[in-house]
Amino acid sequence: MSLTTSMLTILLMLMLLIMITPPLLIFYLWRRDRNQREHSVLRNFPILGKLRYIFEKMGPELRQYLFLNDNEAKPFSRNDYESAVIAGKYESRIIGFGSERDFEAGGFALYPTNRSELRVDDVGV
Secondary structure (H helix, E strand, O other), X not given: OOHHHHHHHHHHHHHHHHHHHHHHHHHHHHHHHHHOXXXXXXXXXXXXXXXXXXXXHOHHHHHHHOOOOOOOXXXXXXXXXXXXXXXXXXXXXXXXXXXXXXXXXXXXXXXXOOHHHHOOOOOOO
């Protein structure tokens, strides 16, 4: 066998490997998602479900410049929708610590500013 024939054989094997790998990978992902029981979207639409979850992970970056932010949507904001989904899916209303409120705006006092505000009025007790 000459050098060119062996090079052509190696090149042909490489081309076949490159052409066969993507369909095998897609078939593997389809098969794995088809048999799982956690996400119905992945079970019914494996490839489109993967794209959905990829775009969902990219959501904050996309909303930063292209779409509405978390509080602007109508009739429900994204925060309201997400809390309803979490409460329904996981049967829990536990929300993480933190806030998106603007505490620099008027009407909020995180710490008392005057000594008189420290006194407790327990007349009604």
